Amino acid sequence: MDIEQFRKAGYQAIDRICDYYISLRDMPVTSQVEPGYLRKLLPASAPTAGEDFQLIADDYQKFILPGLTHWQHPSFFAYFPAACAFESILGELYASSTTNPGFNWSVSPACTELEAVVMDWIAQILGLDKSFYNTTEVGGGVIQATACDAALVATVAARLRYIREHPQVPMEKLILYITTQTHSLGKKAGLVLGLKVRVLQVTAEDEFALRGETLEVALKEDVDAGLHPFILIATVGTTSSGAVDRLDEIADIVKIYPFLWLHVDAAWAGVALVCPEYREACQLPAINSYTDSFCTNFHKWGLIHFDGSCFWVRHRRYLTDALDVTPEYLRSKHGDAGTAIDYRNWNLNLSRRFRSLKFWFVLRSRGTVGFQKHITDCIKLNDQFAQGIRESDQFSFVAKPFLALTVFRLAPKSLSYLTTPELNALNRIFHARLAARNDIAVTQTELNGVFCVRMAIGAERTVEKDIDRALTVIGEEGKVALMEWKRMQAEVGLCFVP
Amino acid sequence: MDIEQFRKAGYQAIDRICDYYISLRDMPVTSQVEPGYLRKLLPASAPTAGEDFQLIADDYQKFILPGLTHWQHPSFFAYFPAACAFESILGELYASSTTNPGFNWSVSPACTELEAVVMDWIAQILGLDKSFYNTTEVGGGVIQATACDAALVATVAARLRYIREHPQVPMEKLILYITTQTHSLGKKAGLVLGLKVRVLQVTAEDEFALRGETLEVALKEDVDAGLHPFILIATVGTTSSGAVDRLDEIADIVKIYPFLWLHVDAAWAGVALVCPEYREACQLPAINSYTDSFCTNFHKWGLIHFDGSCFWVRHRRYLTDALDVTPEYLRSKHGDAGTAIDYRNWNLNLSRRFRSLKFWFVLRSRGTVGFQKHITDCIKLNDQFAQGIRESDQFSFVAKPFLALTVFRLAPKSLSYLTTPELNALNRIFHARLAARNDIAVTQTELNGVFCVRMAIGAERTVEKDIDRALTVIGEEGKVALMEWKRMQAEVGLCFVP
Numbered sequence: 001m002d003i004e005q006f007r008k009a010g011y012q013a014i015d016r017i018c019d020y021y022i023s024l025r026d027m028p029v030t031s032q033v034e035p036g037y038l039r040k041l042l043p044a045s046a047p048t049a050g051e052d053f054q055l056i057a058d059d060y061q062k063f064i065l066p067g068l069t070h071w072q073h074p075s076f077f078a079y080f081p082a083a084c085a086f087e088s089i090l091g092e093l094y095a096s097s098t099t100n101p102g103f104n105w106s107v108s109p110a111c112t113e114l115e116a117v118v119m120d121w122i123a124q125i126l127g128l129d130k131s132f133y134n135t136t137e138v139g140g141g142v143i144q145a146t147a148c149d150a151a152l153v154a155t156v157a158a159r160l161r162y163i164r165e166h167p168q169v170p171m172e173k174l175i176l177y178i179t180t181q182t183h184s185l186g187k188k189a190g191l192v193l194g195l196k197v198r199v200l201q202v203t204a205e206d207e208f209a210l211r212g213e214t215l216e217v218a219l220k221e222d223v224d225a226g227l228h229p230f231i232l233i234a235t236v237g238t239t240s241s242g243a244v245d246r247l248d249e250i251a252d253i254v255k256i257y258p259f260l261w262l263h264v265d266a267a268w269a270g271v272a273l274v275c276p277e278y279r280e281a282c283q284l285p286a287i288n289s290y291t292d293s294f295c296t297n298f299h300k301w302g303l304i305h306f307d308g309s310c311f312w313v314r315h316r317r318y319l320t321d322a323l324d325v326t327p328e329y330l331r332s333k334h335g336d337a338g339t340a341i342d343y344r345n346w347n348l349n350l351s352r353r354f355r356s357l358k359f360w361f362v363l364r365s366r367g368t369v370g371f372q373k374h375i376t377d378c379i380k381l382n383d384q385f386a387q388g389i390r391e392s393d394q395f396s397f398v399a400k401p402f403l404a405l406t407v408f409r410l411a412p413k414s415l416s417y418l419t420t421p422e423l424n425a426l427n428r429i430f431h432a433r434l435a436a437r438n439d440i441a442v443t444q445t446e447l448n449g450v451f452c453v454r455m456a457i458g459a460e461r462t463v464e465k466d467i468d469r470a471l472t473v474i475g476e477e478g479k480v481a482l483m484e485w486k487r488m489q490a491e492v493g494l495c496f497v498p
Numbered sequence: 499m500d501i502e503q504f505r506k507a508g509y510q511a512i513d514r515i516c517d518y519y520i521s522l523r524d525m526p527v528t529s530q531v532e533p534g535y536l537r538k539l540l541p542a543s544a545p546t547a548g549e550d551f552q553l554i555a556d557d558y559q560k561f562i563l564p565g566l567t568h569w570q571h572p573s574f575f576a577y578f579p580a581a582c583a584f585e586s587i588l589g590e591l592y593a594s595s596t597t598n599p600g601f602n603w604s605v606s607p608a609c610t611e612l613e614a615v616v617m618d619w620i621a622q623i624l625g626l627d628k629s630f631y632n633t634t635e636v637g638g639g640v641i642q643a644t645a646c647d648a649a650l651v652a653t654v655a656a657r658l659r660y661i662r663e664h665p666q667v668p669m670e671k672l673i674l675y676i677t678t679q680t681h682s683l684g685k686k687a688g689l690v691l692g693l694k695v696r697v698l699q700v701t702a703e704d705e706f707a708l709r710g711e712t713l714e715v716a717l718k719e720d721v722d723a724g725l726h727p728f729i730l731i732a733t734v735g736t737t738s739s740g741a742v743d744r745l746d747e748i749a750d751i752v753k754i755y756p757f758l759w760l761h762v763d764a765a766w767a768g769v770a771l772v773c774p775e776y777r778e779a780c781q782l783p784a785i786n787s788y789t790d791s792f793c794t795n796f797h798k799w800g801l802i803h804f805d806g807s808c809f810w811v812r813h814r815r816y817l818t819d820a821l822d823v824t825p826e827y828l829r830s831k832h833g834d835a836g837t838a839i840d841y842r843n844w845n846l847n848l849s850r851r852f853r854s855l856k857f858w859f860v861l862r863s864r865g866t867v868g869f870q871k872h873i874t875d876c877i878k879l880n881d882q883f884a885q886g887i888r889e890s891d892q893f894s895f896v897a898k899p900f901l902a903l904t905v906f907r908l909a910p911k912s913l914s915y916l917t918t919p920e921l922n923a924l925n926r927i928f929h930a931r932l933a934a935r936n937d938i939a940v941t942q943t944e945l946n947g948v949f950c951v952r953m954a955i956g957a958e959r960t961v962e963k964d965i966d967r968a969l970t971v972i973g974e975e976g977k978v979a980l981m982e983w984k985r986m987q988a989e990v991g992l993c994f995v996p
Contacts, residue, residue: 001863006584007516013588014508017595018501031607035838038611039633046619050865053585056858060592064855067608071598079605079827084597086504087551090511092594094558097515099582099803100569107577109529110565113536121544135537145643146847156690171669171692184823184848191821192654192846193691194669239827299849305597306849323689325682328944329577329737329952333933340533348690348846349644350682351797351804357562360554365499367548435831446826454827 001053009053016061017089021072024461028438029073031066038067069441074462075470078441080239080268081404081458083374084305087365091358092305101351105340106332108354112341115143115356118363122310125368126273126296129288132312134341141312142319142346143355147267148185150295150311153347155189155231157318158261158292162230165259171195175222175229179210179245180448181238183265189233198222198229204448207400208241210234212249219257231261234291236282237269240445240454242402244269247286254290263293267309268456270296272379272403275372281402301404301458303362303374308355320345378404378457381467385455388471394478398452407445409452410478424451429488430481440473499551507551514559515587519570522959526936527571529564536565567939572960573968576939578737578766579902579956581872582803585863589856590803599849603838604830606852610839613641613854616861620808623866624771624794627786630810632839639810640817640844641853645765646683648793648809651845653687653729655816656759656790660728663757669693673720673727677708677743678946679736681763687731696720696727702946705898706739708732710747717755729759732789734780735767738943738952740900742767745784752788761791765807766954768794770877770901773870779900799902799956801860801872806853818843872958876902879965880955886969892976896950905943907950908976922949927986928979938971 001009041063071082102111116134119141123132134140144150155176163169175196178186182199190197200218202208215232222229232254234245247264254262264287272278273296279285287294295311298304313319324345326335334340344350363371386401389408396411410430411423418426431444431453443454455470499507539561569580600609614632617639621630632638642648653674661667673694676684680697688695698716700706713730720727730752732743745762752760762785770776771794777783785792793809796802811817822843824833832838842848861869884899887906894909908928909921916924929942929951941952953968 001584003516003519003584006519006588007512009584009588010512010515010591011509013591014505014512017508017592018505020595021501021504033607035603035607035832036611038608039615042615044618045622046861047865048867050868051862053588053859053863056585056862057588060855064608064612065596067606067611068596069598069604069606070596071606072596079599082597082599084594086499086501086507087554089591089594089597090504090507090551090555093508093511093587093591094515096582096587096590096803097518098563098566098568098570099580099586099797100567101577101580101797101804105533106567108565108567108569109531109533110536110562113534113565114562117537117540120542124543146849148847148849152690152846156692159692184825184828187823188821188846188848191823192650194654194657239825299597299599305594306599306851323686325685325689327682327737328949329941330682331942334533348650348686349646350686351644351646353804357558361551363544364549364554365551367545369546370548443827444829451826 005053009057012057024070024072025074027070027073029075029441030069030438032438033067038063072459072461074459074466075440076459077455077457077470078443080300080456082299082306083301083303083458083460085303085362085366085460087361088303088305088358091361095354095357100354102354103344103350103352104330104332104342105334111354111356112343114360115343116140116341118356118359119143119310119312121363122359123312125371126270127276127279127284128294128312131314132294138316139312139314140316140341141310142343144309144311144347145307146309147183147265147295147297148188149348150309151185151233151263151265152189152192153311153319154261154263154293155193156322157313158231158263160322161261161318162228162259166228169228173226173228175227177215177218177229177232179235181208181240181243182233182235183239183267185265186233202243208238208243208447210245210250212246212253215250216253219253219260229260231263233263233265236264236266237403239268240447241399241407242269242405243399244281244283247283247290251286251290261292262290263295264291265295267295267297268300269403271298271300271302272375274368275375278403298359301375301378303366303371303460304358308359316346323347374460381457381462381464382406384464384467385457385471392475394475398447398450404457406455407447407452408455409450410481412482420449426481426485427451427453429485430478433477433481434474437473440470503551507555510555522568522570523572525568525571527573527939528567528936530936531565536561570957570959572957572964573938574957575953575955575968576941578798578954580797580804581799581801581956581958583801583860583864583958585859586801586803586856589859593852593855598852600852601842601848601850602828602830602840603832609852609854610841612858613841614839616854616857617641617808617810619861620857621810623869624768625774625777625782626792626810629812630792636814637810637812638814639808640841642807642809642845643805644807645681645763645793645795646686647846648807649683649731649761649763650687650690651809651817652759652761652791653691654820655811656729656761658820659759659816660726660757664726667726671724671726673725675713675716675727675730677733679706679738679741680731680733681737681765683763684731700741706736706741706945708743708748710744710751713748714751717751717758727758729761731761731763734762734764735901737766738945739897739905740767740903741897742779742781745781745788749784749788759790760788762789763793765793765795766798767901769796769798769800770873772866773873776901796857799873799876801864801869801958802856806857814844821845876955879960879962880904882962882965883953883955883969890973892973896945896948902955904953905945905950906953907948908979910980918947924979924983925949925951927983928976931975931979932972935971938968
């Protein structure tokens with residue numbers, strides 16, 4: 001493909017992306033293909049001779065697009081959002097055009113420098129303490145691929161800090177702390193690193209947040225048993241319910257156990273810190289005073305398309321001491337002199353994508369005010385949705401709505417005598433009905449034995465009428481699910497339901 | 499930014515990328531900025547109000563581009579290439595426009611399905627054994643971000659397999675084997691996982707390749723000492739010299755130690771397997787018969803822009819057993835039924851980029867023949883370069899040129915009495931002179947105490963005249979370096995050089 005062919009195909013790609021967004025609202029949200037659909041459509045081997053790019057571009061429309069679930073669709077409320085601004089797509093386009101692996105400062109200075117600057121900008125707009133800024137040359141921020149990577153890297157750094165102070169402790173005695181509500185990244189870090197994981201319990205009464213006392217009891221037990229808890233992965237905005245661990249209480253415990261690294265995973269909720277009115281609810285004061293590392297994914301709610309997970313540490317040397325390998329072929333004048341950040345020593349990989357460009361584009365194009373508006377607009381839409389649930393006779397909250405997340409279940413007031421297993425069975429039918437539709441996407445979850453449905457708002461094109469429609473669809477499916485469940489109950493003669 | 503603003507900015511981006519490639523040859527290869535250059539140019543905070551995108555796009559040209567080293571430049575010969583086809587940029591553009599995290603089959607079936615198909619296509623064109631194909635449902639291929647990730651994941655899978663058979667072995671007794679020539683990914687995997695690493699020696703006489711005997715002696719020593727070697731990361735095409743570990747010999751040893759996982763890192767050289775004539779030199783028969791996992795980075799020499807590291811395993815269940823965490827909110831109909839691959843259980847992260855699209859675009863647009871031509875063109879250019887070195891009185895090879903890599907040093911025939919330290923000092927001057935230029939990029943390395951210079955060819959726009967020019971520049975700098983060194987020697991009176 002020569003330059004003029006690229007220009008033509010590039011214009012067409014831009015036009016087709018515009019067409020995609022023009023028609024997005026009218027498309028199904030979820031793909032309805034079956035496993036194996038694509039292998040049947042494609043040849044078993046790569047072609048021997050090259051093919052015309054127009055054919056390939058057309059095949060993308062024909063074969064790939066129908067197999068995608070549209071995370072930007074205004075009725076996509078599943079998982080957490082993957083909101084993607086046009087400016088972010090442009091940032092990625094420019095970055096990919098000069099592709100370089102950015103592992104050292106010297107191999108492409110702008111990549112490292114822009115990342116360092118942008119991470120400080122973001123720390124500022126989120127209200128993070130200055131000790132996290134790159135300008136301190138002590139703490140600092142780095143863009144990771146995902147919150148999984150961030151948690152893994154934090155755990156590796158924490159392990160180094162702990163082992164330095166306790167050199168005789170075998171790996172088998174180290175324990176990583178998470179809660180039942182921690183994202184799967186916690187267990188995965190344990191699996192990858194081969195470490196023991198202790199899962200702390202939380203209760204519905206505490207709104208699924210980790211309390212200081214629970215942590216304290218566990219620490220005492222484990223230390224008494226000769227074990228060595230060395231990191232707690234706490235969460236601000238859990239996946240299942242948006243819970244915020246009580247970092248204020250946890251901080252008091254960390255003071256007594258100073259070798260316990262406190263990593264705060266705010267993958268979803270962290271971007272809401274851009275709005276000062278949510279900072280207290282997100283425990284910013286404790287984050288700023290006590291955490292060793294903090295992570296939030298701008299590729300979720302933050303308008304940056306995947307990947308772009310922002311990760312800050314209070315002391316960068318634990319990262320670099322834990323991860324630095326510098327063979328001769330990676331040495332450079334500036335690296336040797338220590339005059340520049342070499343981000344390869346801040347993450348698992350050597351090579352790195354130029355991710356900061358899309359952040360720079362979005363932050364400048366929107367400004368802080370525009371970014372705040374995106375967040376508050378979504379929260380208003382969630383308030384609208386939660387109000388609909390609150391006013392309904394059919395549904396109830398399973399957790400308090402938080403930011404742009406509502407977790408609820410079908411629990412008709414007229415059937416208040418139903419047990420949890422019965423309600424769970426009913427809600428599995430309800431969720432299955434929603435999942436079978438292709439005009440709305442929500443996710444199931446489970447909170448301490450209660451099966452429930454998550455509604456997460458965040459796509460940039462979602463507006464009030466989409467929420468009204470979601471409430472209507474959910475209400476209708478709730479009614480049908482209830483009838484279906486009653487019929488099943490009657491059939492098996494388990495109980496008589498009027 | 500609305501759709502029409504995106505169209506306008508998108509067209510402009512495409513045009514500016516075309517302009518970039520039109521003028522690339524006339525640009526400096528390496529950036530000449532100093533550490534901190536960008537922070538001085540940018541405001542200390544994100545703007546409060548949004549800015550016009552035209553201003554932002556112009557600032558990219560003004561502030562970012564001059565800070566980039568141009569890996570696509572025809573005179574970029576440093577590290578390994580990061581060759582990037584236009585079709586790959588287009589693949590990334592389409593993929594970023596529908597951004598989705600692709601962690602499950604169900605969240606975007608096309609992402610998983612295309613990856614499974616494309617990895618089989620690639621396995622085929624490289625001549626990999628069918629047991630690595632996804633269609634076997636036993637082995638399979640997955641796209642990782644980097645060879646570091648691939649090695650880390652292989653090590654985690656290997657550890658699981660070993661521990662299952664030897665459940666009483668503590669982590670402290672496990673050892674990961676690499677050689678002095680293994681890429682830094684080997685040591686990094688050890689650091690991250692907290693595992694002992696044994697670095698096996700290789701010799702210049704063996705062309706820096708690991709021999710079976712060396713492995714055998716180490717295994718015997720370690721096993722006798724009560725240690726548990728569980729994985730060897732072998733290399734096809736080492737970074738420093740392009741060495742190919744003797745997998746044929748290694749295979750004989752692996753037969754005696756069946757719990758030693760053999761991971762082959764062919765990050766750079768692996769793509770050359772697309773040409774049948776290089777398969778034997780790259781030890782394909784042994785790869786196909788004995789390796790547990792194999793990795794090659796198409797984002798190096800393979801025309802796919804970063805990131806796109808292809809990784810195959812013979813038994814996928816070791817990956818999925820080692821890495822699967824499935825909380826309720828990640829459950830899906832197809833995942834539960836086991837009817838589809840959930841790639842999140844094949845790598846470290848949960849969410850994943852839609853990387854297969856750019857592979858599909860490039861493989862189809864070039865065809866196997868076009869891809870082979872890219873590889874053989876580069877090898878011919880390296881033959882041309884190596885011939886220039888061979889015919890010169892100034893330079894000598896430090897390792898046998900391999901594929902598109904030549905490792906050499908300044909070693910004037912007239913000064914054949916110089917010792918290694920003297921030659922190293924001379925070559926440090928020589929390399930520093932080359933590094934100070936911005937019209938060519940090469941990298942330093944060290945091979946068993948010998949300081950040398952690497953010339954790696956692979957940028958798509960490099961042609962014969964660029965190699966001629968490189969030889970001229972290198973010849974001139976060699977002469978000046980020699981004069982400089984002689985002057986220094988005379989000044990300190992260390993020796994008299996005629």
